[in-house]
Amino acid sequence: AAGVIQSPRHLIKEKRETATLKCYPIPRHDTVYWYQQGPGQDPQFLISFYEKMQSDKGSIPDRFSAQQFSDYHSELNMSSLELGDSALYFCASSLWATGRDEQYFGPGTRLTVT
């Protein structure tokens, strides 16, 4: 079965640079979530989209933005990167319309800011 795809899997950036993370949800899933997991921490919710509209917002810095496109893939844009942004970034997708809304996570993008 198709899973959530994230790219790139690893990314190294310098301070103050920008980064773009991509997420391709499971086909026919209507909701995408982004999470940030720092070293030794549990995942923290950043933002979610339902049917290409932002549906909920968590602890996402103003330097970050995200959107979901017509083909349902989503991108997380991160600017003015800081050392503290180094983390695993997960994308998850679900099918909200069924009411079950089980979240399936991608493998993550490991971002290292130097």
Added chain:
Amino acid sequence: KQEVTQIPAALSVPEGENLVLNCSFTDSAIYNLQWFRQDPGKGLTSLLLIQSSQREQTSGRLNASLDKSSGRSTLYIAASQPGDSATYLCAVKSISGQNFVFGPGTRLSVLP
């Protein structure tokens, strides 16, 4: 604001033991609760999803229960194996929000 805790933080058991992982949440108005497994540096694998109207779910050697009124869920692992070694995370979705709130996880080591 929903808060999720998990005990114990770490657990080490010999192979073959049955074990219970605990998850507590502060707001009982939940939509669903999901248990995940995470291997070091890897993604999250969904184990079981319990809807708010359900009391338990089973998958193979895993059984998860939900008691909304007391704000608790337990994950029961039968006949543990070394391959079960991982961090187990409980995540709760409240009725008021769309996102999951994760617990800090239980780090499980099953010794051969």
